[in-house]
Amino acid sequence: xxxxxxxxxxxxxxxxxxxxxxxxxxxxxxxxxxxxxxxxxxxxxxxxxxxxxxxxxxxxxxxxxxxxxxxxxxxxxxxxxxxxxxxxxxxxxxxxxxxxxxxxxxxxxxxxxxxxxxxxxxxxxxxxxxxxxxxxxxxxxxxxxxxxxxxxxxxxxxxxxxxxxxxxxxxxxxxxxxxxxxxxxxxxxxxxxxxxxxxxxxxxxxxxxxxxxxxxxxxxxxxxxxxxxxxxxxxxxxxxxxxxxxxxxxxxxxxxxxxxxxxxxxxxxxxxxxxxxxxxxxxxxxxxxxxxxxxxxxxxxxxxxxxxxxxxxxxxxxxxxxxxxxxxxxxxxxxxxxxxxxxxxxxxxxxxxxxxxxxxxxxxxxxxxxxxxxxxxxxxxxxxxxxxxxxxxxxxxxxxxxxxxxxxxxxxxxxxxxxxxxxxxxxx
Amino acid sequence: xxxxxxxxxxxxxxxxxxxxxxxxxxxxxxxxxxxxxxxxxxxxxxxxxxxxxxxxxxxxxxxxxxxxxxxxxxxxxxxxxxxxxxxxxxxxxxxxxxxxxxxxxxxxxxxxxxxxxxxxxxxxxxxxxxxxxxxxxxxxxxxxxxxxxxxxxxxxxxxxxxxxxxxxxxxxxxxxxxxxxxxxxxxxxxxxxxxxxxxxxxxxxxxxxxxxxxxxxxxxxxxxxxxxxxxxxxxxxxxxxxxxxxxxxxxxxxxxxx
Numbered sequence: 001x002x003x004x005x006x007x008x009x010x011x012x013x014x015x016x017x018x019x020x021x022x023x024x025x026x027x028x029x030x031x032x033x034x035x036x037x038x039x040x041x042x043x044x045x046x047x048x049x050x051x052x053x054x055x056x057x058x059x060x061x062x063x064x065x066x067x068x069x070x071x072x073x074x075x076x077x078x079x080x081x082x083x084x085x086x087x088x089x090x091x092x093x094x095x096x097x098x099x100x101x102x103x104x105x106x107x108x109x110x111x112x113x114x115x116x117x118x119x120x121x122x123x124x125x126x127x128x129x130x131x132x133x134x135x136x137x138x139x140x141x142x143x144x145x146x147x148x149x150x151x152x153x154x155x156x157x158x159x160x161x162x163x164x165x166x167x168x169x170x171x172x173x174x175x176x177x178x179x180x181x182x183x184x185x186x187x188x189x190x191x192x193x194x195x196x197x198x199x200x201x202x203x204x205x206x207x208x209x210x211x212x213x214x215x216x217x218x219x220x221x222x223x224x225x226x227x228x229x230x231x232x233x234x235x236x237x238x239x240x241x242x243x244x245x246x247x248x249x250x251x252x253x254x255x256x257x258x259x260x261x262x263x264x265x266x267x268x269x270x271x272x273x274x275x276x277x278x279x280x281x282x283x284x285x286x287x288x289x290x291x292x293x294x295x296x297x298x299x300x301x302x303x304x305x306x307x308x309x310x311x312x313x314x315x316x317x318x319x320x321x322x323x324x325x326x327x328x329x330x331x332x333x334x335x336x337x338x339x340x341x342x343x344x345x346x347x348x349x350x351x352x353x354x355x356x357x358x359x360x361x362x363x364x365x366x367x368x369x370x371x372x373x374x375x376x377x378x379x380x381x382x383x384x385x386x387x388x389x390x391x392x393x394x395x396x397x398x399x400x401x402x403x404x405x406x407x408x409x410x411x412x413x414x415x416x417x418x419x420x421x422x423x424x425x426x427x428x
Numbered sequence: 429x430x431x432x433x434x435x436x437x438x439x440x441x442x443x444x445x446x447x448x449x450x451x452x453x454x455x456x457x458x459x460x461x462x463x464x465x466x467x468x469x470x471x472x473x474x475x476x477x478x479x480x481x482x483x484x485x486x487x488x489x490x491x492x493x494x495x496x497x498x499x500x501x502x503x504x505x506x507x508x509x510x511x512x513x514x515x516x517x518x519x520x521x522x523x524x525x526x527x528x529x530x531x532x533x534x535x536x537x538x539x540x541x542x543x544x545x546x547x548x549x550x551x552x553x554x555x556x557x558x559x560x561x562x563x564x565x566x567x568x569x570x571x572x573x574x575x576x577x578x579x580x581x582x583x584x585x586x587x588x589x590x591x592x593x594x595x596x597x598x599x600x601x602x603x604x605x606x607x608x609x610x611x612x613x614x615x616x617x618x619x620x621x622x623x624x625x626x627x628x629x630x631x632x633x634x635x636x637x638x639x640x641x642x643x644x645x646x647x648x649x650x651x652x653x654x655x656x657x658x659x660x661x662x663x664x665x666x667x668x669x670x671x672x673x674x675x676x677x678x679x680x681x682x683x684x685x686x
Contacts, residue, residue: 040443041526041535043538044529044537044538045526045534047529047537048528049664056631056668057522061445062445062446062447063444063448063451063568064450066445107453111453115476121476121477122471124468124477153629154568156445156447156451157447157568159629159630160630160631162631168628168629168630
């Protein structure tokens with residue numbers, strides 16, 4: 001049996017990747033995800049720039065997780081410069097972060113993944129066949145974008161965030177409006193859970209090491225320690241012990257490995273590692289979706305995103321309650337206490353663990369930078385899944401095989417334009 | 429035109445964050461009427477359907493490797509109208525920060541000994557490779573401006589892109605001038621059209637929309653001097669999105685003087 005699948009530029013993913021699978025005489029000869037995105041060189045370009053610019057430049061790594069990059073960047077600078085953001089700053093950052101997670105997860109689950117299950121090529125025919133589904137997705141996406149816009153001016157690329165705080169503050173009326181809309185959105189969220197509970201996810205199990213941030217008192221999105229499902233636990237600053245980035249010839253994005261040949265980050269890893277900290281309503285949603293940690297079917301990453309949609313809506317409501325209760329003040333950014341410095345900022349962006357590591361010189365200019373992107377961390381694991389899946393589906397017609405593989409790639413929600421950059425950097 | 433009389437439109441991306449295409453998705457969610465007025469035949473980020481017959485091509489991203497030139501030229505041959513979408517396509521954008529370091533050194537910084545595995549060259553806006561009919565500036569593009577531009581194109585008109593400085597819009601917003609708050613700002617020489625969104629949210633204009641065609645450099649110097657600042661002190665901001673333009677302008681002046 002000879003088969004060749006060559007999906008040149010996988011669609012409905014962010015960035016450019018090709019699936020290459022070749023079976024010769026029944027044996028797998030090739031099984032790769034080629035990353036053919038152009039290299040982008042952000043770390044090299046950051047050098048010599050004032051640290052105040054870093055979050056504006058790095059948000060441009062990614063249009064979808066711009067807020068995540070900006071936040072990881074600010075945390076790296078703040079750690080380097082001993083800046084301690086206020087409670088208000090932390091609350092506002094969490095709120096806009098939830099907006100971005102919602103925006104990205106709704107986009108991915110509804111517009112990039114759902115068409116595969118509903119048998120169409122994109123969300124556009126769905127507008128005719130399933131208008132209520134598309135309208136719901138658009139309503140939720142608009143709300144998510146508006147959360148970001150109220151806090152930072154816009155979602156892609158956020159404006160009002162700076163080292164130590166914010167340069168603009170939402171008015172109570174704007175927050176009250178968001179609060180009302182979030183409460184009203186619970187109906188859409190319930191419908192979303194119900195819809196995704198009806199989908200027939202491909203059956204495929206492959207256990208791996210799940211890596212995420214963790215915090216004792218909340219479902220971690222900003223800051224925290226790195227933990228893995230294989231029992232490792234270490235401070236953010238020791239990230240290189242986990243990531244071990246290395247280059248492979250068929251990808252302009254670096255690969256990573258920790259205790260096994262590969263590991264997974266993202267919604268499924270967070271769900272597996274941090275289930276206890278999920279909001280009770282998110283736990284109910286998980287039960288409806290049939291998810292119980294530890295989940296080892298990578299296709300269910302999209303289902304874990306739906307659980308996080310529930311969590312983020314509930315937590316956003318709670319954060320706005322807290323902000324309104326304590327009041328918003330037009331405070332100055334928290335001061336820089338030490339320069340030069342070195343710092344590591346970590347976040348859980350929609351696609352998983354994001355690390356920014358900065359070196360800032362005495363003159364306030366960046367002397368070095370290292371950014372580790374979630375999609376890079378997932379590439380080796382995704383290829384391992386492809387390799388395990390291919391023999392199981394090799395008897396299927398080639399079109400079906402191709403769709404199964406494309407759906408697997410999409411389940412990881414890869415953000416390829418983010419992933420091509422890279423590092424191994426020491427400050428000069 | 430397709431059989432239903434709707435113009436066929438395609439979206440393409442080169443080196444970029446794809447944030448402008450996401451802004452397109454966000455713009456269209458408020459304007460389903462526009463989505464009904466055109467037929468989108470290619471939009472890899474959002475759809476699997478793919479058609480090679482299109483009238484209008486929107487291109488996001490810079491050209492950063494030789495192998496991308498052929499793809500750009502093919503798009504140009506097919507499309508009657510090519511629109512550069514956003515700062516990377518229009519100006520080279522943040523990608524052109526690469527110019528500030530020797531190319532070979534940049535490659536080695538990121539990819540080490542394996543730098544030769546990865547194809548890259550000096551960043552350029554797409555107009556440096558193929559003729560461009562219209563530009564929608566910004567990083568990212570402004571939603572309203574995109575909608576207005578598409579409407580104009582549908583009516584067979586030239587999209588209106590302002591050629592006056594950002595300060596005009598900033599004053600209309602009644603913002604406090606950032607210079608009076610001790611911050612530098614590129615507003616006096618930058619193309620308006622974004623409704624001065626960055627100063628409105630308390631941040632300096634970083635010239636993501638590029639310079640107006642006839643910037644008043646003397647007035648800019650005066651503003652800087654008045655606030656105890658120098659052009660040199662602005663260098664970093666001058667180069668964030670516009671390194672390619674600054675470099676080209678300096679080269680032109682040098683050639684003119686020789």
